[in-house]
Amino acid sequence: MTTDASKANSSLADRDFARILLIKPSSLGDIVHALPVLRGLRLRYPRARIDWLVAKSCADLLAGHPDIAELVAFDRRRFGRLGRSFSAGVEFWRFLTSLRGRRYDLAIDLQGLFRSGFLAFASGSRVRVGFADARESAWIFYTHRISVRPSVVHAAERNYRVARMLGFDHTPMTFDLALTDPERRRGTAILAAVGRAHDEPFAAVLPGARWATKRWFPERFAEVIDRLATEHHLRTVLMGSPDERAVCETIAGQCRSRPIDLAGRTGLREMTAILTHAAVVVCHDSAPMHLAAAEQRPMVCIVGPTDPARTGPYGTNATILQADLPCIPCYLRRLSQCRFNHLCMRNLSVVEVVRAVAVALQEQASKTDKRAE
Numbered sequence: 001m002t003t004d005a006s007k008a009n010s011s012l013a014d015r016d017f018a019r020i021l022l023i024k025p026s027s028l029g030d031i032v033h034a035l036p037v038l039r040g041l042r043l044r045y046p047r048a049r050i051d052w053l054v055a056k057s058c059a060d061l062l063a064g065h066p067d068i069a070e071l072v073a074f075d076r077r078r079f080g081r082l083g084r085s086f087s088a089g090v091e092f093w094r095f096l097t098s099l100r101g102r103r104y105d106l107a108i109d110l111q112g113l114f115r116s117g118f119l120a121f122a123s124g125s126r127v128r129v130g131f132a133d134a135r136e137s138a139w140i141f142y143t144h145r146i147s148v149r150p151s152v153v154h155a156a157e158r159n160y161r162v163a164r165m166l167g168f169d170h171t172p173m174t175f176d177l178a179l180t181d182p183e184r185r186r187g188t189a190i191l192a193a194v195g196r197a198h199d200e201p202f203a204a205v206l207p208g209a210r211w212a213t214k215r216w217f218p219e220r221f222a223e224v225i226d227r228l229a230t231e232h233h234l235r236t237v238l239m240g241s242p243d244e245r246a247v248c249e250t251i252a253g254q255c256r257s258r259p260i261d262l263a264g265r266t267g268l269r270e271m272t273a274i275l276t277h278a279a280v281v282v283c284h285d286s287a288p289m290h291l292a293a294a295e296q297r298p299m300v301c302i303v304g305p306t307d308p309a310r311t312g313p314y315g316t317n318a319t320i321l322q323a324d325l326p327c328i329p330c331y332l333r334r335l336s337q338c339r340f341n342h343l344c345m346r347n348l349s350v351v352e353v354v355r356a357v358a359v360a361l362q363e364q365a366s367k368t369d370k371r372a373e
Helices: 004-013 028-044 056-062 086-101 114-122 135-141 155-159 162-166 181-193 218-232 242-254 268-275 287-294 350-372
Strands: 019-023 049-055 070-074 106-109 128-131 144-146 202-206 235-238 280-284 299-302 318-321
Touching: 004 162, 019 028, 019 114, 028 049, 028 056, 028 155, 028 162, 028 287, 049 056, 056 070, 056 268, 086 114, 106 114, 114 128, 114 135, 128 135, 128 162, 144 162, 181 268, 202 218, 202 287, 218 235, 218 242, 218 350, 235 242, 268 287, 280 287, 280 350, 287 299, 299 350, 318 350
Parallel strands: 019 049, 019 106, 049 070, 106 128, 128 144, 202 235, 202 280, 280 299, 299 318
Antiparallel strands: none
């Protein structure tokens, strides 16, 4: 028996849309997980105008993407002052007026929060798609709801469930950050400027993460870097955001070897371009992990309180190191919340990380040899 919901979804898959708004403001990892939807939309509606509503802090990652007509920048920090600032209220009203003036005929909310659902509604689009289990009752703003079965599914695959509703589920999932040749050359130039010889292999180590509970220990990172230098003759490039310069400096200061420290010295797209040259990436469950995964780089990912099946690197090029503890995943963000003294990270040794890196390097070398045959 065909239900009304399935009829609605079928009719939606047969429709064409000319002006599409994709809503996924943040975070950086979440934006990467939405890239397959963007590509699917472009292939499904090749002549459509596709805009992406994104937080100002994340806009650089999508800047210049050929599948996006316009980035609609949302200043969450500024608009968060609504009710306390008259000027913020005026600016928000202007933002909503501008949003509605674009006359979208399809709005897709992949964020699934009250704010993003409201923005889909405020766009004026007659067709508004979102998840049936969206948080904060955001589902009340949608005209069409994506049903989600209660199973463990990666965030990227969850987002891509919109493909069936819109009729492009036959399109393979692809993560295209659309790095340009000049951006790639810029990454090469940055490495050359700090002393990396042409084609010299290196490990990219990114020790930062927004949650304190996700972070491994600086002294252990330093030991890993030294062992990679002595045992594998592999130089290390430390990378991170400006907020992570201090931890990278601490790690570099504890190393006997001399890692290249680029923390805070690159933009998001420059960082991604540099990652494409790395022989292996060592990181946490963080934004750079998703950037490296999108570029299909060999990776060793140190995971603590989260579930990699849901939010880990998508693809087959990653080795996940996570302690086997009954309290995982806990999703606690602050160390003060943990009753076990950060055991998930304390239980991961330097030996395990170095061994995983060695295996990743060996597998990459084997793939290179096979391609050369």
